Amino acid sequence: MATKSQASIFMVFTATLLVAINGDPQVPCYFIFGDSLMDNGNNNHLHTNAKVNYEPYAQLLGFESFIQPFATARSDDIVKGVNYASGGAGIREESGQHLGERISFDNQIKNHRITILRLIFLVGRGSLVATKKYLHKCMYTVGMGNNDYINNYFAPEYYNTSSLYSPEEFALLLVEQYSQQLQALYAYGARKFGIFAAGYSGCTPGMMAIYGMNSCVDSVNSAIILFNTHLNTILNELNTKYPDAKFIYIDAPLQYPTDLNVTDKPCCEVESIDGKGNCSPDHIPCSNRQNYVFWDSFHPTERVSVIDGTQAYTTLSPLYASEAISSLVDNEEGHFSNA
Template structure:
């Protein structure tokens, strides 16, 4: 199947979400990640990594929401296909009654390493995202456990966790020597080893908190992102960046197999990097919007009119995919996660009235 045919097929699958009827296929969905999954957690931070302004959201019903896209992002598509009526809310604005069905902790510029992206200002690293998840678990113990941990653990065991980190550890750390010294301290192989070791510890912490169903994405081949090509003053993919990413993804794949063998009841699915980070397709690979080269490198210049045929573009801005590509990526993740929901037994959730009365 060629790319065009595959795209049409995956787009059709994603479109089916508009007709989803009934309960979600799993009781809850938790999201950890960076700007590819962020849906508003950075809006109130002092940071260059936020996009709650037009033309972002030009194709999203609510307009600019903090999504690094013209419309839906990958997390939105996955949630729709899982049968959730609405997108999973960001931690920054989630209500008490909605935490039962999941929370989105993703943050633009965030990395596995705490310092990744710090030159851009505020962001919520993976360690901080996990700490926020611990706060949500305490609220769940009060809300549905009535002080007991066991019902909450049972609930969390059935949830899907997508974790998509590592991009900023390369584009906003290792390959930004003006701000970070990691490339002078480590070879790409050594850096990949260190990253994966820390990542494994973070995933293990989520396991301790009750996670069992993990879909973990590899880092994207950011050497093909327009912003990285511009940074290196070339019009072809930056091989050094993609080589380092390959080292990371290879080690991550092996680490997930090892974690699954060591953590009873855990299932890890490795997700291929997003299609949006490859320019090997018969679609336009230049940014759809006019991008900044200074503040918020690679992001859309505020209030500029974007391109018209956005469905034909891989990149919305110089780093992030258009909604069209997110439909493909999200549907691919959903299909790969089928072992998580095909045999899932849903937990009976508290009634809406109960959740509201306890709010």
């Protein structure tokens, strides 16, 4: 989403989707696309305010180590997956550009193509067909759209999209572009998709501060609900168009525990007095962080991240459950399965 934070709150879903369990990983490989909620190092050496240089949290899919960022992943890393996410990135190329350098979703897809060219020799034995068969078994999660609203549509001081498009028009425009991008990943071999809904940014402390409110900004949330509704529709259409693939829509939990009751302010002291931005350095955060929904002005706390990640893991069960069954069949028949 926004800018650099002074605590390890990033990697909300991607790491929580990885638990230490006995046995092999539930999928052979895992590819991650998204923004600062997913980024675990790709922005570290870019000229940007959106740094995400902290360790991710927990694990759930059985991998022995975290999926490495594209910026530093080595050959033995990419066989089990790559994280392409970039803080500040969006579906649209210009989203987040006022923050500095970032890797848009289009460019994350280009980086994935580079990975595939390397995988041809690592797992495909020189064969693109065999490599795509390997990729068919991998899980792909994508979390995009947050910055297209926070750092584009609802940032009129930097972007003119809100004057060019109504919320409905912008949502349709975004989802159409998103659909083309997901289909590009399909063409490269992806078959198991988990697509995160955009967050209700109107309920972030940062957006409340921008609008001078102490409760959720309905106009912001209404626009994002339009996007999520159209996104769900387009994923259903893609499931029909590509019966050999599965596109799963991942929404946020309907409610959190009642003791998660601090929703209108961040746990840490933020960089600007009006509540925008992220944690200021060298300041002690709140002592009861377990009660806070947001760590800084836009990003959730670890507790919320674990709750959201656990629900995402459950929602995605058709992807890794079907992979476990197909792996048994492949091994029984002597087919190419894991590299």
